[in-house]
Amino acid sequence: MKLKQTLLFIGLSVFLFSCVSQKKFKAAQAKIDSLTAANAKLASDLQACNTLTADDATKRKQLEQQIDALNKQIDFLKQNHDVTLKQLQDLSVISNSQAESIKKSLDNIGAKDSYIQNLQAELAHKDSLNMALVMNLKGAIGNMDDKDINIKVDKGVIYIDISDKLLFTSGKYEVTEAAKGVLGKVAAVLKAQPDIEFMVEGHTDNKAYNHPGQLKDNWDLSVKRATSVVRILQKQYGLDPAHITAAGRGEYVPVASNDTEDGRAANRRTRIVILPQLDQFFKLLEKK
Numbered sequence: 187m188k189l190k191q192t193l194l195f196i197g198l199s200v201f202l203f204s205c206v207s208q209k210k211f212k213a214a215q216a217k218i219d220s221l222t223a224a225n226a227k228l229a230s231d232l233q234a235c236n237t238l239t240a241d242d243a244t245k246r247k248q249l250e251q252q253i254d255a256l257n258k259q260i261d262f263l264k265q266n267h268d269v270t271l272k273q274l275q276d277l278s279v280i281s282n283s284q285a286e287s288i289k290k291s292l293d294n295i296g297a298k299d300s301y302i303q304n305l306q307a308e309l310a311h312k313d314s315l316n317m318a319l320v321m322n323l324k325g326a327i328g329n330m331d332d333k334d335i336n337i338k339v340d341k342g343v344i345y346i347d348i349s350d351k352l353l354f355t356s357g358k359y360e361v362t363e364a365a366k367g368v369l370g371k372v373a374a375v376l377k378a379q380p381d382i383e384f385m386v387e388g389h390t391d392n393k394a395y396n397h398p399g400q401l402k403d404n405w406d407l408s409v410k411r412a413t414s415v416v417r418i419l420q421k422q423y424g425l426d427p428a429h430i431t432a433a434g435r436g437e438y439v440p441v442a443s444n445d446t447e448d449g450r451a452a453n454r455r456t457r458i459v460i461l462p463q464l465d466q467f468f469k470l471l472e473k474k
Contacts, residue, residue, distance in 0.1 A: 317339070319344060319375070319379065319382075319460065320337055320338075320339055320344060322375045322378075323337050323344075323346065323372065323375050324337055326371040326372070326374060326375050327368065327371050327372070328371075334348065334351065334352040335347065335348050335349070335352065335368065342462060343459060343460065343461070343462060344459070344460035345457060345458070345459055345460075346372060346457065346458040346459075346460075347441075347455045347456075348365075348368065348455060348456045348457075348458070349451065349452075349454065349455050350390075350411070350454040350455060350456065351451070351454075352364070352365050352368065353365040353411070353415070353456055354411060357395070357407075359401075359407060359410035359411045359414050360414060361414050361415060361418055366418060366422065369415065369418055369419060369423070370422070370423055372458065373423035373424075373425055376419075376425060376460075377423065377425055380426070380429075381429075382429065382460060382461075383429040383430075383460075383461045384429065384430060384431070384458055384459060384460050384461055385430075385431040385432075385433055385458070385459045385461060386412045386415050386416050386419075386430065386431070386432050386433070386456065386457070386458055386459075387408075387433045387434070387435050387439075387456065387458075387459060388407070388408030388409060388410070388411035388412035388415075388433070388434045388435065388456055389408055389435050389436070389437075389439060389440075389453060389454065389455050389456070389457060390404040390407055390408050390436060390437045390453065390454055391404075391437060391440075391444050391449075391450035391451075391453045391454050392404075392437040392440075392444040392450070392453075393444075393450065403436075404436045404437045405434055405436045406434075407434075408434035408436050408437075409432070409434030410434075411434075411456055412432040412433055412434055412456065413432045415432075415456055415458075416430050416432045431461075437453070440452075440453040441453060441455075
């Protein structure tokens with residue numbers, strides 16, 4: 187009986203001791219788990235702190251670079267400010283001492299610009315008059331063969347080229363009766379412009395002149411042909427001889443090659459040159 191009680195006491199003691207140890211173990215395990223979690227959090231916080239520190243260092247470096255750039259800009263602006271102040275000081279000196287001279291220079295520039303505009307207007311007006319004269323000449327002459335008569339404007343000068351085939355017989359300088367009618371039409375247009383001055387030029391090809399008579403060469407032939415035309419314009423059609431010039435150019439101002447018959451035919455011509463009115467142009471220049 188006593189043995190059973192003893193065994194029961196021992197078993198109850200062991201059971202009670204075992205229960206107490208399990209509770210302590212669980213409590214200890216829970217403490218360990220809590221400490222482990224706290225340690226992990228501390229490690230995470232430490233890593234985050236380290237990251238923030240690195241970011242702060244990067245940001246600090248960037249800010250230092252920005253500050254350095256701004257300081258350089260400030261220095262540059264200060265230098266420009268000093269230069270600008272000096273320029274303004276120099277400008278104030280010029281303005282005070284030379285303002286009147288600058289004003290006169292500007293006035294002169296304005297006057298010259300106005301003068302140039304007037305010249306351009308006058309030249310445009312002259313070009314318009316030339317074109318009108320050309321149209322009148324072409325209208326007066328009518329449907330002539332382009333190879334026999336040609337009217338053109340070159341650099342403000344009007345040229346009327348009349349072939350020798352229309353005006354003269356070969357080697358001669360007397361104007362044909364048929365040609366006098368053409369010269370009359372040209373004269374009518376020129377007579378309507380009494381201030382016009384013009385030159386009548388005789389031209390030949392390069393073939394040597396070998397006709398018997400008073401003429402020696404192409405110089406003589408070109409001059410005689412020019413004066414023959416001038417006399418008709420003066421005596422038969424009443425143009426003012428004071429406005430006419432006769433000139434012989436010989437074979438030395440060709441308009442085509444003398445190597446072909448067509449070229450030589452083009453070179454044998456009488457040219458009426460409407461001269462620019464230089465006196466009016468010079469008067470315009472004197473107005474400046």
